[in-house]
Amino acid sequence: MPAVSKGDGMRGLAVFISDIRNCKSKEAEIKRINKELANIRSKFKGDKALDGYSKKKYVCKLLFIFLLGHDIDFGHMEAVNLLSSNKYTEKQIGYLFISVLVNSNSELIRLINNAIKNDLSSRNPTFMCLALHCIANVGSREMAEAFASEIPRILVAGDTMDSVKQSAALCLLRLYKTSPDLVLMGEWTSRVVHLLNDQHMGVVTAAISLITCLSQKNPDEFKTCVSLAVSRLSRIVSSASTDLQDYTYYFVPAPWLSCKLLRLLQCYPPPEDGAVKGRLVECLETILNKAQEPPKSKKVQHSNAKNAILFEAISLIIHYDSEPNLLVRACNQLGQFLQHRETNLRYLALESMCTLASSEFSHEAVKTHIETVINALKTERDVSVRQRAADLLYAMCDRSNAKQIVAEMLSYLETADYSIREEMVLKVAILAEKYAVDYSWYVDTILNLIRIAGDYVSEEVWYRVIQIVINRDDVQGYAAKTVFEALQAPACHENMVKVGGYILGEFGNLIAGDPRSSPLVQFNLLHSKFHLCSVPTRALLLSAYIKFINLFPETKVTIQEVLRCDSQIRNSDVELQQRAVEYLKLSSIASTDVLATVLEEMPPFPERESSILAKLKKKKGPGAVSVTELEDSKREGGELNGGADRGPDTSALAASNASTPSPSADLLGIRSAAPINVAPVSAGSLLVDVFSEAGPAAPSAAVNDDGFLRFVCKNNGVLFENQLLQIGIKSEYRQNLGRMYLFYGNKTSVQFASFTTTVSYPGELQSHILSALKPPNLQMR
Amino acid sequence: MMRFLLLFSRQGKLRLQKWFTPISEREKKKIIRDMTSMVLARQPRSCNFLHWKDLKIIYKRYASLYFCLAVDNQENELLALEVIHRYVELLDKYFGNVCELDIIFNFEKAYFILDEFLIGGEIQETSKQVVNRCIESSDMLQETMEEYMSKPAF
Numbered sequence: 001m002p003a004v005s006k007g008d009g010m011r012g013l014a015v016f017i018s019d020i021r022n023c024k025s026k027e028a029e030i031k032r033i034n035k036e037l038a039n040i041r042s043k044f045k046g047d048k049a050l051d052g053y054s055k056k057k058y059v060c061k062l063l064f065i066f067l068l069g070h071d072i073d074f075g076h077m078e079a080v081n082l083l084s085s086n087k088y089t090e091k092q093i094g095y096l097f098i099s100v101l102v103n104s105n106s107e108l109i110r111l112i113n114n115a116i117k118n119d120l121s122s123r124n125p126t127f128m129c130l131a132l133h134c135i136a137n138v139g140s141r142e143m144a145e146a147f148a149s150e151i152p153r154i155l156v157a158g159d160t161m162d163s164v165k166q167s168a169a170l171c172l173l174r175l176y177k178t179s180p181d182l183v184l185m186g187e188w189t190s191r192v193v194h195l196l197n198d199q200h201m202g203v204v205t206a207a208i209s210l211i212t213c214l215s216q217k218n219p220d221e222f223k224t225c226v227s228l229a230v231s232r233l234s235r236i237v238s239s240a241s242t243d244l245q246d247y248t249y250y251f252v253p254a255p256w257l258s259c260k261l262l263r264l265l266q267c268y269p270p271p272e273d274g275a276v277k278g279r280l281v282e283c284l285e286t287i288l289n290k291a292q293e294p295p296k297s298k299k300v301q302h303s304n305a306k307n308a309i310l311f312e313a314i315s316l317i318i319h320y321d322s323e324p325n326l327l328v329r330a331c332n333q334l335g336q337f338l339q340h341r342e343t344n345l346r347y348l349a350l351e352s353m354c355t356l357a358s359s360e361f362s363h364e365a366v367k368t369h370i371e372t373v374i375n376a377l378k379t380e381r382d383v384s385v386r387q388r389a390a391d392l393l394y395a396m397c398d399r400s401n402a403k404q405i406v407a408e409m410l411s412y413l414e415t416a417d418y419s420i421r422e423e424m425v426l427k428v429a430i431l432a433e434k435y436a437v438d439y440s441w442y443v444d445t446i447l448n449l450i451r452i453a454g455d456y457v458s459e460e461v462w463y464r465v466i467q468i469v470i471n472r473d474d475v476q477g478y479a480a481k482t483v484f485e486a487l488q489a490p491a492c493h494e495n496m497v498k499v500g501g502y503i504l505g506e507f508g509n510l511i512a513g514d515p516r517s518s519p520l521v522q523f524n525l526l527h528s529k530f531h532l533c534s535v536p537t538r539a540l541l542l543s544a545y546i547k548f549i550n551l552f553p554e555t556k557v558t559i560q561e562v563l564r565c566d567s568q569i570r571n572s573d574v575e576l577q578q579r580a581v582e583y584l585k586l587s588s589i590a591s592t593d594v595l596a597t598v599l600e601e602m603p604p605f606p607e608r609e610s611s612i613l614a615k616l617k618k619k620k621g622p623g624a625v626s627v628t629e630l631e632d633s634k635r636e637g638g639e640l641n642g643g644a645d646r647g648p649d650t651s652a653l654a655a656s657n658a659s660t661p662s663p664s665a666d667l668l669g670i671r672s673a674a675p676i677n678v679a680p681v682s683a684g685s686l687l688v689d690v691f692s693e694a695g696p697a698a699p700s701a702a703v704n705d706d707g708f709l710r711f712v713c714k715n716n717g718v719l720f721e722n723q724l725l726q727i728g729i730k731s732e733y734r735q736n737l738g739r740m741y742l743f744y745g746n747k748t749s750v751q752f753a754s755f756t757t758t759v760s761y762p763g764e765l766q767s768h769i770l771s772a773l774k775p776p777n778l779q780m781r
Numbered sequence: 782m783m784r785f786l787l788l789f790s791r792q793g794k795l796r797l798q799k800w801f802t803p804i805s806e807r808e809k810k811k812i813i814r815d816m817t818s819m820v821l822a823r824q825p826r827s828c829n830f831l832h833w834k835d836l837k838i839i840y841k842r843y844a845s846l847y848f849c850l851a852v853d854n855q856e857n858e859l860l861a862l863e864v865i866h867r868y869v870e871l872l873d874k875y876f877g878n879v880c881e882l883d884i885i886f887n888f889e890k891a892y893f894i895l896d897e898f899l900i901g902g903e904i905q906e907t908s909k910q911v912v913n914r915c916i917e918s919s920d921m922l923q924e925t926m927e928e929y930m931s932k933p934a935f
Contacts, residue, residue: 174901246908308859343828382827
């Protein structure tokens with residue numbers, strides 16, 4: 001048993017705790033606890049009214065049992081009774097119990113609220129603090145309803161003691177966070193802001209947390225706090241270490257208060273007032289200067305507090321993003337920390353630099369540290385520090401160092417922690433795509449990625465490489481060759497087989513000339529992996545095989561034999577069986593023209609936001625992807641689209657449409673030429689006026705003759721496309737009946753409002769054509 | 782703001798748990814399990830910061846106890862480390878050379894000290910003297926050994 005505890009020690013409690021500790025097994029412990037619970041139950045139900053001391057003791061025991069992990073379902077009433085006692089210790093235990101074991105019994109809540117109300121209106125500051133602490137700990141809606149109006153009054157009243165003011169401020173903050181609608185600041189705003197000038201540092205510390213939270217929700221109402229905060233901060237920063245007495249922490253003046261002031265300033269843009277701004281810049285410079293001075297104490301607490309202020313100041317500088325001088329100094333300071341002895345500082349420096357890297361003023365300065373960061377990536381023992389280094393490399397990547405960074409990240413990936421591999425893979429894929437000047441490098445990188453971390457390469461990544469290879473003519477041959485070589489490795493990841501199967505199926509003809517990669521060799525290579533693959537991959541390979549039959553007629557017999565064998569056409573998986581049977585039939589009965597049409601090369605993919613970027617955003621949360629990144633991805637999307645633009649192959653279609661009468665001039669009249677009205681979207685976004693300015697003539701002018709003359713020969717395709725809208729047409733005809741579908745695709749991320757379409761026919765045709773218009777069917781993609 | 786503070790021993794036994802936001806009991810148990818396994822698995826020379834879901838975890842070991850504090854993502858990590866240190870200092874001042882046993886047997890006092898120092902997930906008072914004065918006000922009455930031993934033992 002320990003020595004006598006101070007004050008009103010509860011001996012029975014100490015004995016009980018000793019007993020529990022001495023229990024040799026879990027069962028013994030439970031037995032002892034149950035015995036105690038029975039004892040307490042009987043005492044509570046007993047006839048004799050318990051005295052305050054005993055009640056306190058038993059309630060405390062119940063609390064202990066609860067904190068050990070067992071459920072307690074009684075004792076609340078007794079705890080509430082303790083609240084009305086006059087003895088401080090008994091009240092304390094009562095409040096502690098109800099804060100920890102929150103009960104939703106409304107009767108109890110009423111009683112608790114009553115007790116709190118009494119304590120709040122007593123003039124005793126210790127009791128008031130207890131009550132306020134309880135409200136802050138529980139913070140339930142009922143409490144907010146009961147007390148939200150009273151607490152601000154306590155907070156700003158002149159005769160409230162400082163300690164009570166502190167508790168009141170934070171209590172109000174808690175209530176505001178949980179029930180913002182009940183806490184109406186209106187009339188109290190200026191008085192609360194004025195608390196920043198209070199002479200008691202503790203009050204300022206507490207009040208500032210409240211003000212920061214309120215400012216985030218209502219910045220305009222609280223903007224007077226900025227100048228007050230700046231003057232307070234400069235007073236602290238320039239004070240000697242003896243000025244603030246007990247608020248100096250290991251020779252650092254008021255570190256918590258300084259950091260909070262800096263955080264408050266981060267809620268607002270840089271101050272417009274010249275004098276205020278000047279003072280603030282001076283402050284920040286002083287803080288940066290102090291970091292260079294020799295430390296006043298060897299203790300780690302001193303350096304932690306000093307550096308905490310420094311890092312917060314750097315966050316503020318980054319947030320303002322307007323003082324190039326300060327940004328560069330901040331970057332240099334962080335650069336020094338990158339090689340500091342203490343792991344914590346290296347970690348934080350890497351993290352801060354990530355945000356610095358996205359600012360235009362300091363991006364170059366950050367890049368100068370690339371060697372240090374790469375070194376950190378390779379040599380740090382702590383995995384979290386290595387991860388920050390990887391994040392920083394990703395942030396500082398641009399065209400000049402992309403190749404180096406991607407290479408480093410790939411080599412890191414080989415030994416990286418499994419939990420972070422998927423994210424790394426996505427990042428490498430994004431970087432490779434964004435900064436690829438030479439697309440063969442991109443293809444190499446992705447294939448390497450699959451080789452190194454195949455399991456973590458998600459679908460989006462290899463879809464993307466296929467999309468890019470298909471959209472770019474110049475890299476198709478290289479891709480085919482590289483994939484072919486990669487497949488020859490003895491142990492090949494399944495994703496590699498998928499990519500390889502697809503690419504060889506499309507572009508195998510580009511390397512078929514070389515005898516080492518002749519069609520039959522290619523087929524055998526793919527087929528050797530067939531049995532090792534899962535069902536979706538096999539399905540993909542079967543499609544590749546039928547494409548081979550089209551590309552290389554000499555392989556037809558071999559492949560047909562494979563398709564014909566029982567393991568394919570009687571395969572238990574429906575998809576594989578269907579494919580095998582259909583492909584077999586297709587290859588046997590279709591003429592070469594038809595086969596060529598059906599299996600023609602994939603058209604280029606339309607441009608969308610990179611799904612990889614979307615996946616990374618989803619993984620890391622909305623804050624992680626910087627704005628510049630998003631813009632870049634949109635821009636590069638445009639490039640990709642502008643690259644290869646091949647119209648669909650129309651010649652083959654004529655053959656299949658031989659039976660229908662060739663459309664004459666009449667058909668041209670039926671098309672919908674009316675302007676499409678797009679009403680301005682109320683969200684005030686950018687796409688509003690494109691059509692209305694141009695007037696009705698514009699859309700038809702935009703549909704150039706090339707565009708719709710195509711539809712003389714074919715029924716389906718894109719009739720019109722611009723940045724905002726894509727109109728597709730699909731038509732079918734039988735004898736004298738025709739049906740035409742028009743699809744309007746919204747290419748923006750905002751919804752169209754009041755979108756209407758009209759059809760008009762030039763006069764004479766109106767009598768010839770009976771038309772039935774179906775109303776547009778809104779289908780959101 | 783701070784989300785929760787946990788104190789546990791090297792064997793994973795929880796000595797103190799303070800939650801600053803309302804969480805269900807099941808969630809709490811799960812978080813406790815996650816925290817203890819994560820922190821106890823860390824290498825000795827690694828940094829004191831971790832990322833867990835959308836929170837930052839700051840932990841420090843004092844003798845046989847691990848102090849584990851979870852804060853929001855925008856909080857300053859070094860300062861959180863000093864919050865832990867300040868709490869340890871307050872305990873030390875109150876108990877005199879505090880050790881784990883003190884916290885086990887006087888758990889309610891540990892909670893009271895915490896309440897004077899942190900409220901609603903924010904720091905309330907950073908002056909050591911002021912906090913100590915508040916805590917010791919309840920100990921105004923000093924009792925003798927005989928008085929203590931005469932109290933019932935159950």
